[in-house]
Amino acid sequence: MEPFRRLDAVVACPLPLANVDTDQLIPARFMKQPRAAGYGGFLLHDLRFDTDGTSRGLALDDPAFAGARVLVARRNFGSGSSREAAVYALVDFGFRCVIAPSFGDIFASNAVNNGLLPARVDDAAAERLLGRTAAGHRVSIDLAERTIGCDGETIPFAVDDVWRTKLLNGWDDIDLTLSHTEAVRAFAAERAAMYPWSLPRDRG
Amino acid sequence: MTRSTTTRSTTPPPRTLFDKLWDSHAVVTREDGQTLLFVDRHFLHEGSHHAFAQLAARGAAVARPDLTFAVADHYVPTRGRPAIADDSVRAMVDRLAGNTAVHGIRLFGLDDPRQGIVHVVGPEQGLTLPGLVTVCGDSHTSTHGAFGTFAFGIGASEVAHVLITQTIWQRRPKRMRIRIDGTPAPGVGAKDMALTWIARLGADGAQGHAIEYAGSAVTGLSMEGRLTLCNLSIEGGGRCGMVAPDATTIAFLRGRPFAPEGAAFDRAAADWLALASDADAAFDTEVSFAGEEIVPVVTWGTSPQDALPIDAAVPDPDRIADPARASHVRDALAYMDLVPGRPLAEVAIDRVFIGSCTNSRIEDLRAAAAVLAGRSARVPGLVSPGSSLVKQQAEQEGLDRVFVAAGLEWRDSGCSMCVGMNGDQVPSGERCASTTNRNFKNRQGLGARTHLMSPAMVAAAAVAGRLADVRPLLAGRI
Numbered sequence: 001m002e003p004f005r006r007l008d009a010v011v012a013c014p015l016p017l018a019n020v021d022t023d024q025l026i027p028a029r030f031m032k033q034p035r036a037a038g039y040g041g042f043l044l045h046d047l048r049f050d051t052d053g054t055s056r057g058l059a060l061d062d063p064a065f066a067g068a069r070v071l072v073a074r075r076n077f078g079s080g081s082s083r084e085a086a087v088y089a090l091v092d093f094g095f096r097c098v099i100a101p102s103f104g105d106i107f108a109s110n111a112v113n114n115g116l117l118p119a120r121v122d123d124a125a126a127e128r129l130l131g132r133t134a135a136g137h138r139v140s141i142d143l144a145e146r147t148i149g150c151d152g153e154t155i156p157f158a159v160d161d162v163w164r165t166k167l168l169n170g171w172d173d174i175d176l177t178l179s180h181t182e183a184v185r186a187f188a189a190e191r192a193a194m195y196p197w198s199l200p201r202d203r204g
Numbered sequence: 205m206t207r208s209t210t211t212r213s214t215t216p217p218p219r220t221l222f223d224k225l226w227d228s229h230a231v232v233t234r235e236d237g238q239t240l241l242f243v244d245r246h247f248l249h250e251g252s253h254h255a256f257a258q259l260a261a262r263g264a265a266v267a268r269p270d271l272t273f274a275v276a277d278h279y280v281p282t283r284g285r286p287a288i289a290d291d292s293v294r295a296m297v298d299r300l301a302g303n304t305a306v307h308g309i310r311l312f313g314l315d316d317p318r319q320g321i322v323h324v325v326g327p328e329q330g331l332t333l334p335g336l337v338t339v340c341g342d343s344h345t346s347t348h349g350a351f352g353t354f355a356f357g358i359g360a361s362e363v364a365h366v367l368i369t370q371t372i373w374q375r376r377p378k379r380m381r382i383r384i385d386g387t388p389a390p391g392v393g394a395k396d397m398a399l400t401w402i403a404r405l406g407a408d409g410a411q412g413h414a415i416e417y418a419g420s421a422v423t424g425l426s427m428e429g430r431l432t433l434c435n436l437s438i439e440g441g442g443r444c445g446m447v448a449p450d451a452t453t454i455a456f457l458r459g460r461p462f463a464p465e466g467a468a469f470d471r472a473a474a475d476w477l478a479l480a481s482d483a484d485a486a487f488d489t490e491v492s493f494a495g496e497e498i499v500p501v502v503t504w505g506t507s508p509q510d511a512l513p514i515d516a517a518v519p520d521p522d523r524i525a526d527p528a529r530a531s532h533v534r535d536a537l538a539y540m541d542l543v544p545g546r547p548l549a550e551v552a553i554d555r556v557f558i559g560s561c562t563n564s565r566i567e568d569l570r571a572a573a574a575v576l577a578g579r580s581a582r583v584p585g586l587v588s589p590g591s592s593l594v595k596q597q598a599e600q601e602g603l604d605r606v607f608v609a610a611g612l613e614w615r616d617s618g619c620s621m622c623v624g625m626n627g628d629q630v631p632s633g634e635r636c637a638s639t640t641n642r643n644f645k646n647r648q649g650l651g652a653r654t655h656l657m658s659p660a661m662v663a664a665a666a667v668a669g670r671l672a673d674v675r676p677l678l679a680g681r682i
Binding site for chain 2: 027
């Protein structure tokens, strides 16, 4: 995975909504597609487009925000369904960071597994950033320092330490875990001996 | 010469149910607190195709196919089986069959008499047991916590990780106890309890927390009720939701096909009963409710937290002080086509749906049938039992005939109209009284308007043709 260090003066797109659930981020009907098809076009599809495909005028489709790398939203972003496709849609659209006051747990974990930074700020800071990005101000993100720069102000953001390290290094969990294979095998054997009921009874 | 001996206390600190589950599954704990947990059960469904693609890209094998179980539920049709008319839907069901066959994973497929919704099948088969760590690439995996298992939803990359390693990295969440004491009125149940706490704490009220449900109203619930309560934990943002194993849990599990049997079962039961939180264990957050204050609830908006008692009125955004909340309410009412101040019980509906991992178990179907017996539904609707075995049992009890006589369609089992992936959808602009878990915009179909409520309340809405209080309809029946 590509490491995430910083973003310098990138375009940021405002999405002034709370509780943007993963059903909104990618409607279920698109999830049959293989990832190779690219999920960017599905992002927030039913909020962005009328049934005949005309844009409803969200900032996401405004040429002024073309090439946006950062999305700013309100609280409880990515709640609901565990679909990782919601993150694929954001990443394939071009986003590397979402700034919001809070995130759905599963979404945030999925985001980090795909190199997308979930940056938490307080409600007031989110509102300021929504206003400034709507006015066209660009945003810089420094993950090592955990700061957002916008319109002359430096705003701190929160991200779990473990996730920060993982993103900074572009680490892949599976490689890391495979280095513990022997410990896992020993643990499983001991558990099966101590708690034989924990194994499903073999029904043949 | 005197000699002093120091006796060190060997009493371990009191622990919660969650702490006990966590501690007994920690393989590696890093300095930064990140912990590698062993996974006892991994459930898969059609959505696993992204994870299998990651496995294929690595050329990796499945570490423990014996602990991995797959069920076809998200895309399966609820009529006309085994044919699947839509090619892209059939491809999803076939892909699951292909992937599980290649990796030697047991599949409860479309043609298996045990097929059903993964969160119904796991408990029904005795695959879900107390004391386990259980994961599935589905947010409603919290359901299984009803048995006192740490069960949570994961994303596709994590599914691939579990397939390859049988473990998952987690940070220890905070612990929250939601206590509901007392006796709810007849016709009031687990769904009302869940929507009541979510309305009070908010859709992110339990974010970062492992929830334990406690109190006499909770322990008084059947396993079906506990499954509904734990299922909805994710709608309040919880990492998981659990109920400590007790006599009800053990009675439910005895004799289940994959559960231990004989002496092994008795040994297991003793271990399971020891999982309950220690009396003086500390929780990071405690919330309590009185059972008597829980009444039949319906949602009016586009988030599960938008719930009110059936005798309330549609909220008025102009009377809400918090501007962000007022803006959400305004937006939700526009989508739902509702007018502030109008009594909820006057809102006419177009159809009903009884089903989903939240409310499709035998007890849910009995509760709906108790209201519908001898009555007619004024609107069309579907009933999709939670599993093929629930369907069979309901038919033995004659419940299918009650639904059909009332004018509803009796279908096969699957996720169906909760998520609409199989084509069972609410037409645009229509209003559906639904036993499901999410009233998100477009969830049940593009432009669909969803009102969440209990199976008994959906049955009442079907009979009235509008949102309705079930309590008068139950007089003399329960």
